[in-house]
Amino acid sequence: MRVLIAEDEPVARRVAQKAVEGFGHEVEIVEDGLAAWRRLQAAPFDVLISDWLMPGLDGLELCRRVRARGNRPYCYVILLTARRAKEDLVAGIMAGADDFVSKPFDHAVLRARLHTAERVTRLERDLEGKVGELQRALEEVKTLRGLLPICMYCKRIHESQDVWRRIESYVSEHSEAAFTHSICPDCYEKEVKPQLDELRGRGRPERDA
């Protein structure tokens, strides 16, 4: 994963960097919240590990900004903190943090948290892929919508300024439907039968309708 570490304290910053690199992830480090925000806007990161209290922009506000910009692609946020009060944890979660790691770090705990981050970001990437497929499929689905202006006599559809299309042609183009032609009983009585009767009256051989 691509991990951005934002930590103003040099020892903690170095410890975090070495640990996360040791776990096999690609790491970038910054020394304050504003630098972190600029970096996040410039490039995608799978994980942000941020100190809570930093000069300029603190971890909480950084987290809010990451969430406000939308979740595509998703950035998993871990806040580093010595804070343990319930109110602080609630504030962190409401700001959009996914997880917390206490300082000073425990190597094994940090590794486990990144394991969770990997699982969540993988799920998010899969979901993003499926949403993209669905959107492409929807673009290809043809649907008929809205009011169709239709001639009350010949039933042709007014497609554009000077264009009147036969209904079969219009529907075929705007949907997946196709047509097969036959004659309904009313039209047989009204249109076809009189013609047949006339032909019989003239003594010509009948032809089946």
Add this chain to the structure above:
Amino acid sequence: MAKATGNDPSRTPVDLAVLRQATSGDRDLMEELAELYLNDADLQLRALDDALENKEYDRIRRIGHSLKGSSSSIGAGAAAEAFKGLEEAGRAQDETAIRAAIARGTAEFERVKKALAELR
């Protein structure tokens, strides 16, 4: 400078278990972190007299906060507590408390320096 108070000589200045846990026992990294801490703390402590003279209480608070964090990261618990006192004194803008906290923090830092020198 005010007399140092609140130091506990019986308390180990540096808990090496903290450093080992943070570095997975990597000796080179432990030494690198020790160096990093000492250089950074030295710089920050030097800035304190100037900050106090100019009554830059927020700067004092931030230095206290930073040194508290880095001392904690290196396993220097007593120093971390001393600098926490500095952070609080800076927040309270209490000059007397600030001077006492600087004295205590400086004394603890000297103990940490000696302990980390043995690491190398």
